[in-house]
Amino acid sequence: xxxxxxxxxxxxxxxxxxxxxxxxxxxxxxxxxxxxxxxxxxxxxxxxxxxxxxxxxxxxxxxxxxxxxxxxxxxxxxxxxxxxxxxxxxxxxxxxxxxxxxxxxxxxxxxxxxxxxxxxxxxxxxxxxxxxxxxxxxxxxxxxxxxxxxxxxxxxxxxxxxxxxxxxxxxxxxxxxxxxxxxxxxxxxxxxxxxxxxxxxxxxxxxxxxxxxxxxxxxxxxxxxxxxxxxxxxxxxxxxxxxxxxxxxxxxxxxxxxxxxxxxxxxxxxxxxxxxxxxxxxxxxxxxxxxxxxxxxxxxxxxxxxxxxxxxxxxxxxxxxxxxxxx
Amino acid sequence: xxxxxxxxxxxxxxxxxxxxxxxxxxxxxxxxxxxxxxxxxxxxxxxxxxxxxxxxxxxxxxxxxxxxxxxxxxxxxxxxxxxxxxxxxxxxxxxxxxxxxxxxxxxxxxxxxxxxxxxxxxxxxxxxxxxxxxxxxxxxxxxxxxxxxxxxxxxxxxxxxxxxxxxxxxxxxxxxxxxxxxxxxxxxxxxxxxxxxxxxxxxxxxxxxxxxxxxxxxxxxxxxxxxxxxxxxxxxxxxxxxxxxxxxxxxxxxxxxxxxxxxxxxxxxxxxxxxxxxxxxxxxxxxxxxxxxxxxxxxxxxxxxxxxxxxxxxxxxxxxxx
Amino acid sequence: xxxxxxxxxxxxxxxxxxxxxxxxxxxxxxxxxxxxxxxxxxxxxxxxxxxxxxxxxxxxxxxxxxxxxxxxxxxxxxxxxxxxxxxxxxxxxxxxxxxxxxxxxxxxxxxxxxxxxxxxxxxxxxxxxxxxxxxxxxxxxxxxxxxxxxxxxxxxxxxxxxxxxxxxxxxxxxxxxxxxxxxxxxxxxxxxxxxxxxxxxxxxxxxxxxxxxxxxxxxxxxxxxxxxxxxxxxxxxxxxxxxxxxxxxxxxxxxxxxxxxxxxxxxxxxxxxxxxxxxxxxxxxxxxxxxxxxxxxxxxxxxxxxx
Numbered sequence: 001x002x003x004x005x006x007x008x009x010x011x012x013x014x015x016x017x018x019x020x021x022x023x024x025x026x027x028x029x030x031x032x033x034x035x036x037x038x039x040x041x042x043x044x045x046x047x048x049x050x051x052x053x054x055x056x057x058x059x060x061x062x063x064x065x066x067x068x069x070x071x072x073x074x075x076x077x078x079x080x081x082x083x084x085x086x087x088x089x090x091x092x093x094x095x096x097x098x099x100x101x102x103x104x105x106x107x108x109x110x111x112x113x114x115x116x117x118x119x120x121x122x123x124x125x126x127x128x129x130x131x132x133x134x135x136x137x138x139x140x141x142x143x144x145x146x147x148x149x150x151x152x153x154x155x156x157x158x159x160x161x162x163x164x165x166x167x168x169x170x171x172x173x174x175x176x177x178x179x180x181x182x183x184x185x186x187x188x189x190x191x192x193x194x195x196x197x198x199x200x201x202x203x204x205x206x207x208x209x210x211x212x213x214x215x216x217x218x219x220x221x222x223x224x225x226x227x228x229x230x231x232x233x234x235x236x237x238x239x240x241x242x243x244x245x246x247x248x249x250x251x252x253x254x255x256x257x258x259x260x261x262x263x264x265x266x267x268x269x270x271x272x273x274x275x276x277x278x279x280x281x282x283x284x285x286x287x288x289x290x291x292x293x294x295x296x297x298x299x300x301x302x303x304x305x306x307x308x309x310x311x312x313x314x315x316x317x318x319x320x321x322x323x324x325x326x327x
Numbered sequence: 328x329x330x331x332x333x334x335x336x337x338x339x340x341x342x343x344x345x346x347x348x349x350x351x352x353x354x355x356x357x358x359x360x361x362x363x364x365x366x367x368x369x370x371x372x373x374x375x376x377x378x379x380x381x382x383x384x385x386x387x388x389x390x391x392x393x394x395x396x397x398x399x400x401x402x403x404x405x406x407x408x409x410x411x412x413x414x415x416x417x418x419x420x421x422x423x424x425x426x427x428x429x430x431x432x433x434x435x436x437x438x439x440x441x442x443x444x445x446x447x448x449x450x451x452x453x454x455x456x457x458x459x460x461x462x463x464x465x466x467x468x469x470x471x472x473x474x475x476x477x478x479x480x481x482x483x484x485x486x487x488x489x490x491x492x493x494x495x496x497x498x499x500x501x502x503x504x505x506x507x508x509x510x511x512x513x514x515x516x517x518x519x520x521x522x523x524x525x526x527x528x529x530x531x532x533x534x535x536x537x538x539x540x541x542x543x544x545x546x547x548x549x550x551x552x553x554x555x556x557x558x559x560x561x562x563x564x565x566x567x568x569x570x571x572x573x574x575x576x577x578x579x580x581x582x583x584x585x586x587x588x589x590x591x592x593x594x595x596x597x598x599x600x601x602x603x604x605x606x607x608x609x610x611x612x613x614x615x616x617x618x619x620x621x622x623x624x625x626x627x628x629x630x631x632x633x634x635x636x637x638x639x640x641x642x643x644x645x646x647x648x649x
Numbered sequence: 650x651x652x653x654x655x656x657x658x659x660x661x662x663x664x665x666x667x668x669x670x671x672x673x674x675x676x677x678x679x680x681x682x683x684x685x686x687x688x689x690x691x692x693x694x695x696x697x698x699x700x701x702x703x704x705x706x707x708x709x710x711x712x713x714x715x716x717x718x719x720x721x722x723x724x725x726x727x728x729x730x731x732x733x734x735x736x737x738x739x740x741x742x743x744x745x746x747x748x749x750x751x752x753x754x755x756x757x758x759x760x761x762x763x764x765x766x767x768x769x770x771x772x773x774x775x776x777x778x779x780x781x782x783x784x785x786x787x788x789x790x791x792x793x794x795x796x797x798x799x800x801x802x803x804x805x806x807x808x809x810x811x812x813x814x815x816x817x818x819x820x821x822x823x824x825x826x827x828x829x830x831x832x833x834x835x836x837x838x839x840x841x842x843x844x845x846x847x848x849x850x851x852x853x854x855x856x857x858x859x860x861x862x863x864x865x866x867x868x869x870x871x872x873x874x875x876x877x878x879x880x881x882x883x884x885x886x887x888x889x890x891x892x893x894x895x896x897x898x899x900x901x902x903x904x905x906x907x908x909x910x911x912x913x914x915x916x917x918x919x920x921x922x923x924x925x926x927x928x929x930x931x932x933x934x935x936x937x938x939x940x941x942x943x944x945x946x947x948x949x950x951x952x953x954x955x956x
Contacts (some may be wrong), residue, residue, distance in 0.1 A: 052483075054704065064855050071621035090857065096853045106848040109366035110679075110870040123857035149341060160370075161602045189369035190539055191616075194583035194596035201593075216513065223594070246587070260517035262542025264584045266569050269545040277514045279468075280482035 004075075004178060005210050006040040006063070013055070013062045013234075017285055028286040032058040034234045042177065044130065047225030047242070049218055051259065053284050055234040056214045060180045063212075064096055065089075091195035094124045096173035101183035103163035108156040114151040116266070117141065117170045124174060140169040144199060165199070172203060180212040185207040185220060197224060218261050222246055227317070230254050233284050233292040236311065240318040245273030252297050252322045289296075299324050330396070332418075332501045333357040335395035339385065340377050348605045350376045350389070352557035356551075358501070363527055363534040365548035365565070366467070367541065369601055372555040374537050376430075382420055383410045397501065416446040419494035423506040423573045425486035429478040434612065435489045436474025441497055446497050461492045463524060484515035491522065498530060505537045520546055541584045548638075553577045556602050556612035557626050559631065563638035573640035575617050611643070619644065682874070685950040692946020695939035702936055706755030716744035717753035718904035719924060741925055742918055744830070746906040750906050751929050757907040758936070761822060761891045768826025769833050769887075776830070777837025778864055778872070782845055795831050803828050803890075811899055818901060821894065825887050836879055838874040874951035881944035885937040892933065908933040 100106035462470035892909020915926030
C-alpha cells in the first residue's frame with residue numbers, strides 16, 4: 001500500500017526488569033508491545049485506547065525511536081525506517097512530532113516559550129536567521145491561540161492548558177505530517193480538555209495532519225478519531241472504524257470498556273446495565289498464557305488458555321483477536 | 328430529617344509569599360444520613376480544601392472561619408484530642424491515591440487494625456475477625472492473604488478497596504471520598520463506584536464525593552454542589568442540576584463533557600483559563616469566561632438564591648433554557 | 650510562512666481572552682531566585698560581607714604604608730597596634746605589619762577558594778553529566794574511577810604531589826580541586842539521572858536535538874542551581890583545607906602567607922601575643938560563616954519545590 005503514511009508491522013518492544021537478590025542480578029524480559037500492526041493514512045486520526053500498562057506510551061515512543069524496537073518494521077511513506085541510518089533520520093523525524101501527557105513536565109523550566117517552540121527549528125532549519133525563526137514562533141503561537149506577546153515568558157507562568165498549547169505549537173512548527181498525542185488531555189480540567197481537543201481537531205483539518213491519539217478515555221477517542229485500536233497488555237484486541245467499534249463492539253474487552261465509561265446523564269446512567277469486569281489487569285511482566293485477556297473474560301474456555309487468538313477480519317477494516325468471534 | 332453534617336459560612340484563607348489566597352469563600356453545605364452529595368469543580372476550585380479543613384488537615388499557613396457541624400458539635404472548635412476521637416471513627420476519608428495514603432512499610436491488615444484498636448479498643452482476635460469480614464464485604468479476594476501484604480504488593484484497585492475497608496471499619500456517619508477513582512483505570516473505576524453505591528444503601532452513611540467527572544456524579548449522587556473559584560455557584564438535586572441547569576458555568580461543564588451517547592462535531596468549550604486564586608476578578612468570579620456576561624456581572628458579586636425548591640444558583644440572571 | 654498566516658486570524662478570538670496575562674512582569678526562575686535571596690536577610694548580608702572582604706583584601710594593600718614582606722627593623726618583635734607608625738594591627742614576631750599580612754593572606758585564601766572550586770566544578774560537572782546522561786558502561790567506568798580516587802587519603806595524595814613536583818603555589822589549586830571534584834561529580838550524576846527521564850528531555854529528542862545539545866541546553870541549566878549551592882559550600886571547605894595544609898607547612902611558602910599560615914604562626918605565640926592568632930582567625934571565620942550562610946540562602950532560594 002503506497003498511499004499509507006505509516007505502516008507498522010509486527011512491532012515488538014521489550015523491556016528488562018531487574019529481578020534478583022543481593023548477590024545475583026536476574027533480568028526478566030517483558031514485552032510491552034507484542035506484534036502490533038496497523039496502518040495510518042494521511043490526515044487520518046487513529047485512536048489508541050487501553051488501560052494503564054497496556055503499552056500505549058511504549059508504542060508511541062517506539063515509533064519515534066525513543067525506545068528500541070525488538071522486532072518488526074516501521075514504514076514511512078513506503079520507506080523502511082527501522083534500518084535507517086542516522087543521517088537519513090531527519091526526513092522521518094521532522095515529520096513526526098509528539099505531544100506529551102504532562103504539559104508542564106514536557107517543557108524545560110529554564111527556557112523561555114520562544115526557545116522551547118523554536119527548538120525543532122534549531123535542529124532542522126539551521127539556515128533560517130534568528131529573526132525568521134522568531135517570526136515562525138510567533139505565528140505558531142497565534143495558531144494555537146496564545147498571544148505572541150508572551151514569547152519571553154517561562155513555562156511556570158502559564159496554566160496547564162496554556163502549557164499544552166505551547167507543546168502543540170512546538171509540535172506543529174515544522175509542519176509535520178503526523179502528530180502523536182500521548183494522553184494530551186488527561187492531565188487537564190474538563191473545560192480545558194474541550195479547548196485542547198477542539199484545537200487539535202482544528203489544526204488537523206487545516207494542515208492535513210494525521211493524528212495518533214492515545215487515551216484511556218473512550219469518550220474522548222470517540223469524539224476525535226476516525227478509527228480506533230484497542231490495546232490490552234501490549235496486544236491488539238480490536239481495531240475498527242469509530243462507528244463499527246462503538247455501535248458493534250465485538251471483543252469482550254471492548255464491550256467491557258464501553259460499559260465501564262460513565263455517561264454524564266443521570267437517567268440513562270442509572271438505567272444502564274453494567275457488565276463489570278472482575279479484578280485488575282494482570283501484571284504485564286507475567287502475562288497469562290494464551291489469550292492475555294482470558295483471566296478477566298466471561299466467555300473464556302479451554303482454548304483461550306492454550307492458544308493465543310489470531311487477529312480475525314470480520315469486516316473491511318474491522319479486526320478482532322478472539323477465539324469466540326466468528327466471521 | 329436531621330442534619331448530620333453541616334458546613335456554615337466556611338472560609339479558608341492561605342498566607343503565601345505572593346499574598347493571601349481565598350481558597351474557600353463563605354460556603355455552606357449540608358448532607359443528611361444515607362445521602363450522597365457530590366462536589367463538582369475543577370482544580371483550584373477549593374473543593375478539596377473544604378473537606379481537608381473539616382478533617383483538621385489544613386496546612387500550616389491556612390486559616391479557617393465558620394462552622395462545621397458533625398452531629399451538632401463544631402469540628403473547627405475542637406481540641407486535637409477530641410478531633411482524633413472522631414476522625415476515622417465518625418468521619419472517614421478516602422483519598423485519591425491509595426498508594427500515598429497508606430503507610431508503605433506496614434502490612435495493610437496491621438494498618439486497619441490500628442484504626443480499630445484506637446477507636447474501639449478491640450482485641451487482637453476480634454479485630455482480625457472484623458477486618459476479615461470487612462475485606463470480604465469490599466470484595467477483596469483471599470482476605471487472609473491480603474491482610475499480610477504491604478501496599479506496594481497490591482494492585483491499584485485492591486489498594487483502593489483497602490482504603491474503603493479502612494474508612495468503613497468503624498461504621499462512620501460521614502465518608503468523604505476525594506476523587507476516589509481518578510487514579511484508577513475505567514474498568515476498575517466502575518467496580519469501585521458500584522461498591523460505593525452498595526455501601527451507601529447498606530451502611531446508611533452519608534457520602535461526600537469530591538470529583539471532576541460528571542459521569543461519576545450522574546451515577547451515584549443524590550444532590551450536587553458545583554464549586555468555582557472557592558464558592559458554590561449552584562447546588563441542588565442531581566436531576567435538577569443536569570436537566571434544569573441554572574448557572575452558566577454548570578451549563579458549560581455539561582456541554583463540554585464528552586459522552587459516549589452523543590456525537591457532536593464541535594465541542595462547546597468554556598473559553599479562557601480558570602482564575603488565579605490570588606487575583607479573582609471583580610464581581611462574579613466567572614464573568615471573564617461567561618458567554619452571557621452583562622455589565623452587572625463585573626460589578627456585583629451574585630448571591631446564592633433559591634430558584635426552585637432546594638435548587639440554589641448564584642447568577643444575576645435566570646437561565647432556564649438549556 | 651504563508652502557511653501559518655492564513656490561520657492566525659481565526660484564532661484571534663481565542664487569544665484575546667489570554668491577553669489578560671500581559672500586566673504581569675515576566676520572571677525567569679533565576680530572577681525569582683535572586684529576589685528571594687535578597688529577601689533572606691542573613692544570606693544577603695553574608696553576600697555583602699564576602700564582597701566587602703574580597704574588596705579590602707585585593708585593594709587594601711595599596712593604601713598601606715607597609716607591604717606584607719617588609720620588616721620594620723625598629724620593631725623586630727611583636728608590637729601592639731599603633732596608629733602613628735602605620736601598623737594599625739601591630740606587627741608579628743618578625744616585625745612585619747600584621748594587617749598587610751592578613752590582607753595578603755586573604756588574597757591567597759580567596760584565590761585558592763575560587764580557583765580550586767572552579768577546577769572541581771569543571772571536572773565534576775563534565776564527568777557527572779556524561780556519566781548520568783549516557784549511562785551504561787561509560788557510567789560504570791567513570792564512577793568506578795571516582796570510587797577508586799575516593800579511597801586515596803587526601804593528605805597522602807597531596808604530600809606525594811608536593812614531594813614529586815616541589816612546593817608550587819598553583820599545584821595546590823590543582824591538588825585541592827582534584828580531590829573536591831569527586832563529590833561534585835556524584836551530585837551532578839544523581840541530578841542528571843533524575844532529569845534524564847523527565848518528559849522535556851524526551852521532547853527535546855523528538856525535536857531532533859543531539860546528545861550534546863541536550864546536555865548543554867537542557868541538563869546543565871537545570872542542575873546549575875544545585876551546582877551553585879554546592880560551590881558556595883565548597884569554597885569554605887577549600888579555604889579551610891588550604892589553611893590546614895598551611896598549618897602543617899605544606900601550603901604557601903614564606904614570605905607569602907595565607908589565613909591558615911597566619912593562624913599557624915599565631916598559635917605558636919598564643920600565650921605572649923594572642924592578637925596574632927585572634928585577628929586572622931576572626932577574618933577566616935567571618936568569611937567561612939558568610940559562605941555557609943550564603944549557601945544555605947541560595948539553597949532555599951533555588952529550591953524548585955516552591956514553584
